[in-house]
Structure formats: C-alpha cells, structure tokens
Amino acid sequence: MSFQVSFIFGGISSEYDGSISSLTHIISSYLALAPTERPFSVKHLYHLSRDDGLVRTFPFHSTFTISEIQTYISDTSRPGRTLPDSFDGIRSCNEYIVNLLPGQFGEDGGVQTLAALFGLKGTFGDPQVASLVMNKYAMSSFVSSLFPTGTVKSPKTKLVKQSYSDKVIQIANSVEGPIVVKPNSLGSSLLTEVFESPSGVGSELCNIVDRILKYDSTALIQKFIPGDDYSCGCIVTSSRTTILPVVRIETERDFFGHAEKEDSKLSNKTIVDRDDVVSDRLKSATRLIASAVGIHSIGRFDFKVTSASEIYFLECNCIPGLSQDSIFTKMLLHEGMTVIDLILLMASHSYSFIRKPHLIE
Ligand SMILES: Nc1ncnc2c1ncn2[C@@H]1O[C@H](COP(=O)(O)OP(=O)(O)O)[C@@H](O)[C@H]1O
Ligand SMILES: [Mg+2]
Structure with missing residues (x-):
C-alpha cells in the first residue's frame, strides 16, 4: 500500500453529526474491503470535539471496528490538543489529510487558513476560495x-445585517411574492424557511432573522x-x-x-x-x-x-456529505465509484494547496 491517509472530522459547527456520518461511511467501506484490496492505509483519525474544541487522535489499527468510533468520540477524558498544536504534529508526520469538517470553521476558510500556514498536505484547498x-x-x-x-x-436577494434588522419587513416586501429566509453562510438548511408572503407573518419573519443573526453575520431574504x-x-x-x-x-x-x-x-x-x-x-x-x-x-x-x-x-x-445516504455518494455510485475510490483519487492525483510567498522581493 503506497498511500497513507488520515482524516480530520467532527468540528464545532452545527453540521457535526453529518461529519461523523461521513467518516463512519468511509471507514466502514474501508473495513469492508479485504486488507489486500485496500488501496491506501489509514494512518490517523483526528476528532475535533464540539464540546471543548480540542483534537484527539485515535489509533487506527489492524483490528479496528466501526463501533470504536463512537467510543472514542464520546470519551473526552483523554488529553486533547489545540488545533494549531495538532497541525504542528501533522506537519512533522507529513501525512495526507482528508478534511471532513463541514460548516463554520471547517468549510469557510478557517481551518484552510491554518492548514495553509502549517503547509499541510490534503484536501483543504485555498482559504480564499473556501471563504468565497x-x-x-x-x-x-x-x-x-x-x-x-x-x-x-441567481434569485433576487436582499441582505439583512444586524444594523438594519429593524427593517426586515420593509426589505421582505421589496422582494415580491413568496420568499425564502436563510443564513448567508451556515449549512444543513437550519433556520431556512419559506414564507408565502411577508404580510401577516411579520413577527415570525423577524424572529427567524433574529435567530439567524445570532449565528451568522448576515441573513438573506430571497425570492422563492x-x-x-x-x-x-x-x-x-x-x-x-x-x-x-x-x-x-x-x-x-x-x-x-x-x-x-x-x-x-x-x-x-x-x-x-x-x-x-x-x-x-x-x-x-x-x-x-x-x-x-x-x-x-x-x-x-x-x-x-x-x-x-x-x-x-x-x-x-x-x-x-459523504455518508451512505448523501447526494454526493449517490452521484459517485452512479459514476461507478465508491468513497474509497474517491479518496484514493484525491490523495494520489489532486494537488495540495501551497501558500504563495507573502513578500514580493
Ligand atoms: N430562493 C430559493 N427558492 C426556492 N427554494 C430555495 C431558495 N433558497 C433555498 N431554497 C431551498 O432551500 C434549500 C436549502 O438552501 P441552500 O441555499 O441550498 O442552502 P443550504 O443547503 O446550505 O441550507 C434548497 O435546496 C432549496 O430547496
Ligand atoms: Mg444546499
């Protein structure tokens, strides 16, 4: 086996459960292959805990069973490391990391910036692209x-920021017909609602915008x-x-x-x-x-x-999402690929983002 692959998963976003499902599907697909058929070896599983924001490293071993994932992630008694500390350790191991952290901090340029600063190899990509x-x-x-x-x-869209959140109804009325209210940068369709018409639902609309603005700097009101x-x-x-x-x-x-x-x-x-x-x-x-x-x-x-x-x-x-029921997994299957084929392809053929020098000589 030529490639060694590690996974970082869990995270501090509301999409934490989706990350666990993706990892579980990947590891169970991997374990379902006979050891001689496994196209890469799994080196480490890094769990970023949503409870304390620390990273704990799981040993992946030859007799690993899928139930160990649950045991490990619920055990916060073991010492954890901060993300920068962990990335420093990963840098010295020179391993390829698959980033399975969706949502805030994992997908929005946060973790990508740290990975670029530490020069990690993996699926992180350009932090600026992630933020955009x-x-x-x-x-x-x-x-x-x-x-x-x-x-x-693109659907007609209006932004709502905290500073003009008292104008929600006025903004909603300027987008005619049924409208969708949603966060600008959260995932899983949380706090995403459709309203037939802004009139008569004013308080409900303001309520959902208020809730969005607790977690996101911007809410969107969009034509349905x-x-x-x-x-x-x-x-x-x-x-x-x-x-x-x-x-x-x-x-x-x-x-x-x-x-x-x-x-x-x-x-x-x-x-x-x-x-x-x-x-x-x-x-x-x-x-x-x-x-x-x-x-x-x-x-x-x-x-x-x-x-x-x-x-x-x-x-x-x-x-x-890369869980068994995810839309992306369905697309892969129809293309004749499994998540294991996908990871092998990424680890062997995709380029890792390398930060350009900051100073112009
Ligand atoms: N402007 C819109 N018109 C109709 N449906 C929408 C609109 N915006 C979002 N939706 C519905 O809400 C779902 C989630 O919205 P989306 O923008 O994909 O965000 P996310 O998937 O991150 O929650 C969409 O798949 C779609 O069904
Ligand atoms: Mg969507």
Missing part, C-alpha cells in the same frame, strides 16, 4: 457575472424559485475535472429544507443523466463555475430549475 464559496451572497454574484446572458441566474432542486458534483484533480451525474430532488413543497433533509421519506432523489437537456446544461454550468472559482478537490453545486427550464444557482458545498 461559503458566502452564498458573494458566490451568487460571482456566478451571475459568469453568465451575463442569464443562462444561469418554484421547481425541483438539482445538484451536480465534481471531482477536481491536477489533470482533469470530472463532472458527476446530476441528481434531481423532488419534494412536496418544492423546498429541500431541514425537515426534508432529516427525513428521507420527504424527498425523492433520482439520477438524471444521459439525454437530458437540463442535466447537460447543469453539468456545463458546474464545469465553468468550478474552474472559475478554483474548486480544489470536490464540490457539489445546488440549483433550482423552474418548469420553464430556467436554471437558478443556489450554492456550492466544498465539503459535501
């Missing part, structure tokens, strides 16, 4: 500028786009970008919100691949956006498509 991608408002403006003729549009959700993933290596099959997500209320994400019975996900015009358009849009923004190893792009086949960009996820 995680900022839904900035990313939508970026995408709109790539499609000046409107082949991919009717239609199905579509998602398209990509894998970027140093030699090529692979666009994965497109998944269509149908829901009863045309809204893939938190409830629909928690209960698989509330959505119907299907692969829409060959000979489908919308799928072809989404794939070429994904290729263009991924290359323009500088997606580093993987990305999953969320869109809405109306009944008139208009495409609206919603967001991009640089650390998409």
